[in-house]
Amino acid sequence: xxxxxxxLAFTGVLLISCSDDDTTMTTTPPPDPVNYTSGSADxxxxxxxxxxxxxxxxxxxxxxxxQTNSFPNMLAENFALAGGGAFTIPFMAxxxxxxxxxxxxxxxxxxxxxxxxxxxxxxxxxxxxATEISNTLTxxxxxxxxxxxxxxxxxxxxYGNVAGVPxxxxxxxxxxxxxxxxxxxxxxxxxxxxxxxxxxxxNNDVLGxxxxxxxxxxxxxxxxPTSYGGNDITDPNVFAGVYNGLLQxxxxxxxxxxxxxxxxxxxxxxxxxxxxxxIPLDEATAGVVNQAYLPxxxxxxxxxxxxxxxxxxxxxxxxxxxxxxxxxxxxxxxxDEDLTDLGAINPAxxxxxKYRQATPEDLLVLPNxxxxxxxxxxxxxxxxxxxxxxxxxxxxxxxxxQASISVATAAYNQTIAGLxxxxxxxxxxxxxxxxxxxxxxxxxxxxxxxxxxxxxxGGFSLxxxxxxxxxxxxxxxxIIQTINTKYGSNLPGVDPLDYTGLYxx
Numbered sequence: 001x002x003x004x005x006x007x008l009a010f011t012g013v014l015l016i017s018c019s020d021d022d023t024t025m026t027t028t029p030p031p032d033p034v035n036y037t038s039g040s041a042d043x044x045x046x047x048x049x050x051x052x053x054x055x056x057x058x059x060x061x062x063x064x065x066x067q068t069n070s071f072p073n074m075l076a077e078n079f080a081l082a083g084g085g086a087f088t089i090p091f092m093a094x095x096x097x098x099x100x101x102x103x104x105x106x107x108x109x110x111x112x113x114x115x116x117x118x119x120x121x122x123x124x125x126x127x128x129x130a131t132e133i134s135n136t137l138t139x140x141x142x143x144x145x146x147x148x149x150x151x152x153x154x155x156x157x158x159y160g161n162v163a164g165v166p167x168x169x170x171x172x173x174x175x176x177x178x179x180x181x182x183x184x185x186x187x188x189x190x191x192x193x194x195x196x197x198x199x200x201x202x203n204n205d206v207l208g209x210x211x212x213x214x215x216x217x218x219x220x221x222x223x224x225p226t227s228y229g230g231n232d233i234t235d236p237n238v239f240a241g242v243y244n245g246l247l248q249x250x251x252x253x254x255x256x257x258x259x260x261x262x263x264x265x266x267x268x269x270x271x272x273x274x275x276x277x278x279i280p281l282d283e284a285t286a287g288v289v290n291q292a293y294l295p296x297x298x299x300x301x302x303x304x305x306x307x308x309x310x311x312x313x314x315x316x317x318x319x320x321x322x323x324x325x326x327x328x329x330x331x332x333x334x335x336d337e338d339l340t341d342l343g344a345i346n347p348a349x350x351x352x353x354k355y356r357q358a359t360p361e362d363l364l365v366l367p368n369x370x371x372x373x374x375x376x377x378x379x380x381x382x383x384x385x386x387x388x389x390x391x392x393x394x395x396x397x398x399x400x401x402q403a404s405i406s407v408a409t410a411a412y413n414q415t416i417a418g419l420x421x422x423x424x425x426x427x428x429x430x431x432x433x434x435x436x437x438x439x440x441x442x443x444x445x446x447x448x449x450x451x452x453x454x455x456x457x458g459g460f461s462l463x464x465x466x467x468x469x470x471x472x473x474x475x476x477x478x479i480i481q482t483i484n485t486k487y488g489s490n491l492p493g494v495d496p497l498d499y500t501g502l503y504x505x
Contacts, residue, residue, distance in 0.1 A: 036081040039488030041256045043079035046087060047142050047194035048072035049154065049186065049250070050201050053466055053475075054145025055173065056089075059122075059503060060463035061097025061110035062147055062173060069469035069499060072143050072198060074476035078491040079196070087142045090177035098129025099172060101165055106133065106172060111462040112505060113455060120455065121370060122462040125505075134162050137177045144189045146174045150204045150234060151242045152225040154185040190249040197250050197257035198479065200430075201243070202412045203265065205234035206405045207465070210265045213365050214401030215394040220408065233404060236411035243415055247423050256487060258426040258479055261413040263434040266363060266402050270464030273454040274368040276331055276358040279386055283327040289387055293323040296355060303342050303349045312345050321356045325387075331357040332364070332372065332386035337393055338400045355390050363397040366454075366464045371395070426486035428479050442474055444496055450474060458501030469499035 048054050048070075055062055056070030067073070067089050076087030092099070097110035107129070114123040146153070148171055153159050160178025164170030179188050189197070208231040209216040216231030225238050250257060265271075281289065300321050307313040317340060323333060336356050343350030358364065364372075368391070377383040385391065397405075413431060420427035434452075436442070437459055441449040450470055451457035459471040467475060473496040480493045 034490075034492070036492065037488075037490055038079075038082040038084075039484075039490070041483065041487040041489055042195040043082055043084035045085055045142075045192065045195045046072075046076055046079050046197065047189050047192050047250075048075075048145055048198045049189045049246070050145045050199065051149040051204055052145065052147035053203070053472075054198070054200055055143065055147050056145070056472075057147045058461040058463070058466050058468065058472075059097070059110040059112070060124075060461075061108065063092050063095045063097040063110050065095050065503065066097075066110075066469075067091055067143070069472055070143065070145070071467075071472045071476040071479065072145065074473060074494050075198065075479060076142070078476075078480055078493065082489060082491060088140070089143045090137050090139070090141045093130040093132075096125060096127050096129040098127075099131040099133055100129065101133045101162075101172065103132075105129075106165070107131075110503075112503065113462060122455075131176075133165060133172045133175055136162070136175070139177050139179060140188060140192050141177055142192070144185055146171055146185055148173065148204060149185065149201070150208075150225075151201050151239050151246075152234065154201060154246060155187075155242060157182050157184055159185065186246055186249050190252065193253055194250065194255050194257075197255055198260065199246060199250065199257065200260035201246070202239060202262045202416070205239060205412065206262070206408050207265050209233045209401070210397055210405050211270065211365060211465070213392075213394040213396050214398060214404075218404045218408070220404075233408050236408060236415070239412050240415040244419060247419055247425075251423055251425075256425065258428055258483060258486075259416055259420045260428040260479070261416045261431050262409050263431045264406070264409060265465075266397060266405055267434060267438055267452075268465050269452055269454040269457075269460050270366045271363040271397060272452070273366055273464060274364040274372070275329075276360055276362050276364060277329040278364070278368070278372050279325075279330040279332055281325055281327060281330055281387075286325040286327055286330070289325045290323075292382075292388060296352070297322050297324075299349065299352045303346070303352060306346060306348070307342075310345075313340055313342065321354075323355060323357060330387075331359065333390040334358050334362065334396045334398075335390050335392055336396075336398055338398060353390075358396065361399045361402075363402065364391075365395055365397065368395055426482045428482045430475070430478070433475075433478055437474075442496075446497060450496065450501070455502065462502070468501050468503075470496050470501040473499045 056067035058066035099107035109124040111122040112125045113120050159171050160174035160183055161170045161181040162175045165172045165175050212231040218233040219228055219235050222235055223238050300318050304318040336354050339354040342352045372386045374385050375383050376385050376389040382388050438452050441451040443449050450459045452459050461468045473494050477493040480491045
């Protein structure tokens with residue numbers, strides 16, 4: 001999206017003219033009301049299909065205000081101006097976001113920004129959520145967004161079976177409103193016979209891998225999604241087949257709609273907020289840490305000398321694996337499983353771990369914000385995470401892992417664009433939109449700019465992945481702009497200034 005426009009407010013202008021002998025007052029007539037039309041689209045029964053962003057998930061939870069401020073609800077309010085009908089939502093029980101199953105807490109509360117420690121930090125809001133997963137709701141519901149859903153989950157029978165939730169075989173959010181234990185998300189959506197739909201799915205097919213710092217498997221080449229782990233990357237052919245099936249169902253009765261592609265998840269604030277060189281040290285402390293790493297560095301040099309000339313271990317990799325600290329900001333120490341296993345080459349070096357210091361190309365995941373610098377062992381003041389204790393793979397997304405995400409995302413987006421053309425649907429390029437927000441931001445009518453800066457930019461919530469209400473309004477406007485272009489409607493969009501950039505409590 002190249003530009004975002006706030007709505008213009010029309011006001012009457014009072015004109016007063018005065019002369020020596022009389023005063024005449026005239027008022028300009030108000031502008032004629034705008035007649036909003038749907039163009040060739042039919043908004044009378046709009047159904048939104050997708051995952052957490054569609055549902056209104058924000059600040060690491062699903063709660064009433066977030067659901068109300070979801071982009072589909074904003075779209076529905078615009079659609080109502082041009083023949084759109086009611087838009088029903090499977091609301092949570094409160095604004096805490098937490099939930100229980102059989103009285104036991106299984107979903108945590110939403111995050112708020114706390115200043116209790118003296119510096120702002122995201123913490124869960126206090127209180128016990130009143131949402132009980134086993135208290136199923138009676139639908140149907142127009143918002144079929146299910147947090148955590150991957151592409152193939154939308155067509156998975158039993159994904160909303162309450163009995164499967166404690167076993168990890170079903171989704172607690174969908175279990176609240178599935179039409180039956182064996183229902184599918186796409187089946188429940190299609191059963192409503194939508195006249196218009198939005199489909200935004202696929203983010204989680206790479207996001208689980210990314211958010212876990214690559215602690216999963218790239219399943220490209222494996223077309224059996226039942227064998228995937230929760231943090232795995234979905235095979236692009238699986239994605240393509242599932243996506244085509246979803247569109248077949250949604251368009252079977254002639255519905256028009258919008259498909260939305262997948263943003264570069266590694267560019268989200270979740271991955272760009274914590275710097276790679278987040279460890280400040282004074283000269284004395286740096287010296288102590290360097291002494292502690294002398295045996296490790298010596299082992300690296302011994303391995304290089306023993307393997308020199310073999311091509312199995314190069315001077316470049318040895319330099320990359322050497323640990324060195326100095327006064328000032330320092331790169332954190334990480335465990336990189338992509339490094340050469342020296343013990344497999346020569347058993348004499350089996351004890352050498354895969355340590356290196358992070359570089360600007362590494363992405364530290366957001367939980368490092370409160371994790372880095374803490375003690376791995378509270379009774380050992382030297383056991384500082386990121387210094388003496390290297391970060392495990394789950395805390396860092398390496399360049400190699402980012403490459404796997406990029407390849408899969410590109411394949412998914414090629415599928416989405418191709419099927420949008422095949423089914424003659426509106427296509428929204430959120431991938432490009434996100435780069436605009438990251439590079440220049442979105443200017444608003446009051447002179448402010450929405451950016452992707454964590455906590456203060458207005459674009460993203462405190463979980464660093466999902467949009468804040470103001471960010472969701474920009475998405476809604478992007479989608480509405482695309483709908484107007486594709487279907488000839490003249491929907492007005494929403495005013496981002498009507499939505500907060502961050503929930504304050």
